[in-house]
Amino acid sequence: MTTEIKSLQARRVWDSRGNPTVEVTVELEGGARGRAIAPAGASRGTREAVDLRDGGSRLRGLDVQEALTNVNGKIAAALNGLNAEDQAGVDAALIALDGTPLKSALGGNAMVATSLAVLHAAADAAGAPLWKHVAQTYQGTASIPLPEIQIFGGGAHAGRRVDVQDFMVMVPGAGSFDEALEVTAEIYAAAGAIMSQKGRSVGVADEGGWWPVFDSNEEALETLVAAIEAAGEKPGERVVISLDIAASEFAEDGRYRLALEDRTLSSDEMIAMLGSWINSYPIASIEDPLAEDDRAGMCAFTKAYGDRVQIIGDDYLVTNAKLVAAAAEDRACNAVLIKVNQAGTVSESVETLAAAWTAGYRGIVSARSGETEDVSISHLSVGLNAGQLKVGSFTRSERMAKWNECLRIQDELGENAFVGGAPLVDTWWGKGRTAGA
CATH class of the missing domain: 3.20.20.120 (Enolase-like C-terminal domain)
Incomplete structure (x- = not known):
């Protein structure tokens, strides 16, 4: 199956606290698809990737419209045509596109949802459950934690x-x-x-x-x-x-x-x-x-x-x-x-x-x-x-x-x-x- 990235689509969904977050769906040229959602922490280290939020008074400043725009625009343009089986290459492209230490340009929420969605799409293309694809990709031995x-x-x-x-x-x-x-x-x-x-x-x-x-x-x-x-x-x-x-x-x-x-x-x-x-x-x-x-x-x-x-x-x-x-x-x-x-x-x-x-x-x-x-x-x-x-x-x-x-x-x-x-x-x-x- 052809595994080049064909398209990305971001949508606003909602997390367990009722706050907006980012979901990304990735489709590959061969028809495989992957989807993932960005989580959000309340207790956060000062050196971790930061979510991109819109600010202002609407939705307590927590909306993610700018992060969605980044996925559907800049990120999609940068990743289209890349091989989803090359997770390291895809992630390197994301990191280079953002160019900041804490992912503040594109938004950590936009990036993590995209990165995980690509992983899911590659697993779908391989016809394997995600855990097995991960084990095969990183040459690990799978175990139940x-x-x-x-x-x-x-x-x-x-x-x-x-x-x-x-x-x-x-x-x-x-x-x-x-x-x-x-x-x-x-x-x-x-x-x-x-x-x-x-x-x-x-x-x-x-x-x-x-x-x-x-x-x-x-x-x-x-x-x-x-x-x-x-x-x-x-x-x-x-x-x-x-x-x-x-x-x-x-x-x-x-x-x-x-x-x-x-x-x-x-x-x-x-x-x-x-x-x-x-x-x-x-x-x-x-x-x-x-x-x-x-x-x-x-x-x-x-x-x-x-x-x-x-x-x-x-x-x-x-x-x-x-x-x-x-x-x-x-x-x-x-x-x-x-x-x-x-x-x-x-x-x-x-x-x-x-x-x-x-x-x-x-x-x-x-x-x-x-x-x-x-x-x-x-x-x-x-x-x-x-x-x-x-x-x-x-x-x-x-x-x-x-x-x-x-x-x-x-x-x-x-x-x-x-x-x-x-x-x-x-x-x-x-x-x-x-x-x-």
Whole structure:
């Protein structure tokens, strides 16, 4: 089948927060088609690709008409005739056309939707599911990832009702992706019941986790442990806790303002507080424990706890291969979050994951808080053999679409393709559970 790009069409669609976003459909000369939608984050690193929004008063300044115009005009003109099978070449053309460090000319939203749509079109031309096309394109071994699922949503995802952004669970002791979801479903329901019993059930946050009505950040951890136990699990055995601190969101001038608890911590005090949590709760993973500009803090935290927990750079690394290499040299973090819209193109995201593996880091493919029915990241996590997938919570259709897609892929690959606890072998969980349990 002829795989030269014939046409691009952009349209305005809507994300899970009811905000406008960009969808792109790519058609190839041979008739194959691909479609993808750009997600949007609420908690954003300052060095990640930026969405192009129209500004003004209409739709709170969030409309995307200029980004649509860029796709239908400049981007279409630049990509027409290029071979969709050459993802790197297509993405290089996009990057050159934009010409800015943060994709501000064309818009990160326009670029990521286009890049992903081309990937889908190439898979369609090959007659392969996207995960298989990705595995074949990047010479990877496909696997079903370990899910990381939000139970309580905080920070920018929940009106900053608590300072910590995500309180999540992982089930590394599960024997299949389906079993991991089943255990998580029980924990999610138990957490909701506990909140109701306490008279603190007030709905859900942006990503579908329970809205946190707590008197302290640590109370959320205590409640999460109680929910795991109420679901019939022993915390630290099959089930562990993962946190996204998103510390950049409440850091200023080298200090950390915990608004819920009305106190301000130095970098050292922040590290000490998180260390006390690691010692008291079955925490196997922490994302962005310090701010993106707190290099010394990230290095100190990794030195102190990197042999016990997975330390993920999100705002700190913004899906950037050069930043991963620099962090490895500094010995900051030991894992990187992969957000395709944070980089702006598929190729840059793949390069970042490759840099992570070179550094001995783990990789976690991730959704954003503003999501849609697009399931590209489910396929990317499988086809890139990433090992972990972070989508949000266990409710809301834009989240469940991605979890359910992994179940369908597992039917094709088989339960033996599920990675289980493999991504956490170098944490306390994989070393005999001697700490934090």
